[in-house]
Amino acid sequence: MNRRAEDHPTVSSDCFTCQNRSRSEWCILADEDLKRLNKAKIVKNYDAGETIYYEGDPCTGIYDLEAGVVAFRKYDLEGNATLISLAYPGRTLGYRSLLGGGNHVTSAETIKPSQVCFIEKSVVWDLIDRNPALSQRFLKRVSKDLGRATERYHQELTLTVRHRLINLLLILNDRYGTAEDADKATIELPLSRQDLAALIGTRPETLARTIRVLRNNDLAHFNGRQVAIPRLDKLLNELGLVS
Amino acid sequence: MNRRAEDHPTVSSDCFTCQNRSRSEWCILADEDLKRLNKAKIVKNYDAGETIYYEGDPCTGIYDLEAGVVAFRKYDLEGNATLISLAYPGRTLGYRSLLGGGNHVTSAETIKPSQVCFIEKSVVWDLIDRNPALSQRFLKRVSKDLGRATERYHQELTLTVRHRLINLLLILNDRYGTAEDADKATIELPLSRQDLAALIGTRPETLARTIRVLRNNDLAHFNGRQVAIPRLDKLLNELGLVS
DNA sequence: CGGGGGTTTGAGTCCGTTCAAAATACGTGG
DNA sequence: CCACGTATTTTGAACGGACTCAAACCCCCG
Numbered sequence: 001m002n003r004r005a006e007d008h009p010t011v012s013s014d015c016f017t018c019q020n021r022s023r024s025e026w027c028i029l030a031d032e033d034l035k036r037l038n039k040a041k042i043v044k045n046y047d048a049g050e051t052i053y054y055e056g057d058p059c060t061g062i063y064d065l066e067a068g069v070v071a072f073r074k075y076d077l078e079g080n081a082t083l084i085s086l087a088y089p090g091r092t093l094g095y096r097s098l099l100g101g102g103n104h105v106t107s108a109e110t111i112k113p114s115q116v117c118f119i120e121k122s123v124v125w126d127l128i129d130r131n132p133a134l135s136q137r138f139l140k141r142v143s144k145d146l147g148r149a150t151e152r153y154h155q156e157l158t159l160t161v162r163h164r165l166i167n168l169l170l171i172l173n174d175r176y177g178t179a180e181d182a183d184k185a186t187i188e189l190p191l192s193r194q195d196l197a198a199l200i201g202t203r204p205e206t207l208a209r210t211i212r213v214l215r216n217n218d219l220a221h222f223n224g225r226q227v228a229i230p231r232l233d234k235l236l237n238e239l240g241l242v243s
Numbered sequence: 244m245n246r247r248a249e250d251h252p253t254v255s256s257d258c259f260t261c262q263n264r265s266r267s268e269w270c271i272l273a274d275e276d277l278k279r280l281n282k283a284k285i286v287k288n289y290d291a292g293e294t295i296y297y298e299g300d301p302c303t304g305i306y307d308l309e310a311g312v313v314a315f316r317k318y319d320l321e322g323n324a325t326l327i328s329l330a331y332p333g334r335t336l337g338y339r340s341l342l343g344g345g346n347h348v349t350s351a352e353t354i355k356p357s358q359v360c361f362i363e364k365s366v367v368w369d370l371i372d373r374n375p376a377l378s379q380r381f382l383k384r385v386s387k388d389l390g391r392a393t394e395r396y397h398q399e400l401t402l403t404v405r406h407r408l409i410n411l412l413l414i415l416n417d418r419y420g421t422a423e424d425a426d427k428a429t430i431e432l433p434l435s436r437q438d439l440a441a442l443i444g445t446r447p448e449t450l451a452r453t454i455r456v457l458r459n460n461d462l463a464h465f466n467g468r469q470v471a472i473p474r475l476d477k478l479l480n481e482l483g484l485v486s
Numbered sequence: 487c488g489g490g491g492g493t494t495t496g497a498g499t500c501c502g503t504t505c506a507a508a509a510t511a512c513g514t515g516g
Numbered sequence: 517c518c519a520c521g522t523a524t525t526t527t528g529a530a531c532g533g534a535c536t537c538a539a540a541c542c543c544c545c546g
Contacts, residue, residue, distance in 0.1 A: 074393070074397045076397075076401045080401070084396070084397070097386075099382045099383060100382075100385075100387040100389070100390055101387075132375040136378055139343075139382050139385065140343055140344065142382065143385050144343040144345075145389055146388055147343055149389060149392040151348060152396060153392060154317045156400065158319045158325065201400045
């Protein structure tokens with residue numbers, strides 16, 4: 001699974017030409033501050049499966065994800081992992097503990113070779129102090145995350161594994177799906193079965209069984225990390241999203 | 244259950260003498276802005292069981308809880324309610340959707356007679372724009388909430404009903420418990436059994452059974468809304484919080 | 487005293503888990 | 517490039533925790 005270091009994705013290491021800038025919180029910075037940021041940031045590369053920071057670690061700064069995919073995990077006392085959420089390029093990692101104080105509540109692990117820009121705590125606070133608009137950007141970011149977290153919590157309580165999987169497929173389809181026509185789609189999953197299971201809060205065995213049922217129902221055909229969906233509208237129907 | 248309107252708790256309706264000010268986000272406001280706030284706010288009283296705003300409603304402003312207790316709920320398609328979290332005096336309600344944009348993701352319902360101060364959206368934004376420090380206070384608030392939400396999500400996935408109930412008792416003990424000595428405690432619950440069940444994501448029937456088991460184990464003796472806990476350390480032990 | 491909501495109890499069922507084993511994919515070294 | 521050893525995924529069978537449905541109970545209030 002882990003690719004070698006040479007395979008690291010290469011992206012611009014200059015904030016001014018960074019293709020993720022428009023998607024990140026930093027887009028509102030003026031040139032002068034962007035220059036600061038550019039000078040202060042530390043570019044880091046990770047193989048798949050490496051840990052950027054651990055749950056319980058004190059927060060030393062934040063990480064801008066430039067390329068790759070990162071999973072946030074939490075471990076219980078027996079060491080079982082739960083996948084809390086995923087992050088894609090353009091997202092900032094670790095801001096919750098920076099802004100809220102306290103230690104990281106999740107671990108951040110790469111699940112694909114990734115590149116991040118580390119920005120030291122004091123630099124972030126300095127930029128926030130100088131740019132009220134930046135503070136408001138983060139405010140919006142965290143608020144949205146809180147809304148999503150609430151939604152997920154609720155779904156975990158009320159939906160079955162089957163529905164949670166269908167829901168996840170639709171979400172992953174938005175990012176990794178290649179729509180063949182309005183209804184058909186193929187998804188190239190970025191996740192192992194174990195992570196897929198952890199993401200919907202169940203066991204790999206249960207996931208495998210659920211996948212089999214979906215195949216028998218002709219709703220989704222899994223083949224390794226390829227998923228063929230013959231009728232997207234059928235999936236939507238199951239979730240009660242359409243009448 | 245619902246008390247009559249005359250029983251409404253009376254608290255200062257003047258921001259300057261408000262006893263919750265130190266606990267709320269507004270504490271950093273200078274006199275001039277506090278005067279604005281004071282003039283703009285609208286004091287509202289609710290009986291127990293009333294709804295302050297509904298899930299899906301557009302956000303028109305925020306609410307400062309002055310007295311009482313408020314429950315945030317979400318409903319699924321069949322109308323089953325899940326209790327997402329509780330709010331106590333000093334907390335601000337509805338800021339998530341104000342700050343993050345979009346509609347309310349939960350309903351806010353009073354579970355005791357309550358008094359709130361409503362502050363119109365535009366006033367909040369105006370104050371935020373004029374006070375970067377206020378923005379940062381909210382940033383901290385939302386970030387902490389996000390951390391708590393993450394924690395709760397994880398616990399919901401990994402803990403049994405028994406453990407979630409014990410956990411809840413310990414949390415409620417912090418606020419409603421009267422410690423008799425280091426180990427003993429008595430809690431006066433602010434919640435019905437139904438709400439208690441919803442708060443740990445289960446059914447009233449299951450809760451009743453779990454309560455019975457806890458009694459048989461001599462861990463907690465429920466009598467109506469009174470809970471007697473003979474040995475707090477035993478509860479802590481069960482959660483693996485102590486070695 | 488007689489509703490009527492909330493709470494408790496019981497019995498049966500189901501969904502998801504656990505444990506164990508087989509099948510498949512994967513990376514590594516020959 | 518193939519062969520081997522290991523890790524992951526899939527399958528099966530049995531178990532268990534929580535849910536559903538239904539009835540009894542209780543307490544508060546009229």
